[in-house]
Every structure is written in structure tokens, then in C-alpha cells.
Amino acid sequence: xxxxxxxxxxxxxxxxxxxxxxxxxxxxxxxxxxxxxxxxxxxxxxxxxxxxxxxxxxxxxxxxxxxx
Numbered sequence: 001x002x003x004x005x006x007x008x009x010x011x012x013x014x015x016x017x018x019x020x021x022x023x024x025x026x027x028x029x030x031x032x033x034x035x036x037x038x039x040x041x042x043x044x045x046x047x048x049x050x051x052x053x054x055x056x057x058x059x060x061x062x063x064x065x066x067x068x
Contacts, residue, residue, distance in 0.1 A: 018041065024046075026043070026047035027043060029041060030042070
């Protein structure tokens, strides 16, 4: 059981989730400049585009946005 979501029925742990997102080009990891043990995550351009598409889809489906 690796926890990376590659096995059916095995839930992802956070590290596995980040690893998969990184493999798909959605996020990048960098060492923290303040703490050598820390890792910083950032959205890659592909991840930012996905977030924007999801936000736009949610806005179109939101009852609040339709009442304006």
C-alpha cells in the first residue's frame, strides 16, 4: 500500500496526491529558502489554467451568480 492512488481502493495520502499532481504538470515543488526541511508548492501554468476553468464552470452553475 503506497498511498499514491495507483492501487484500486487505496485512498491517496497528501504526499501521493501532490506527487500525482506534479507528474501531471499541475504543481511544482521547491525547497523552502527558510527551512531546508520544508517544501513549497506552487501551481504550474497548467494547474492555474485548470483552476481557472473550474472556477468559471462553478460560477456558471452557481445559483448566486445567476441571481445578480
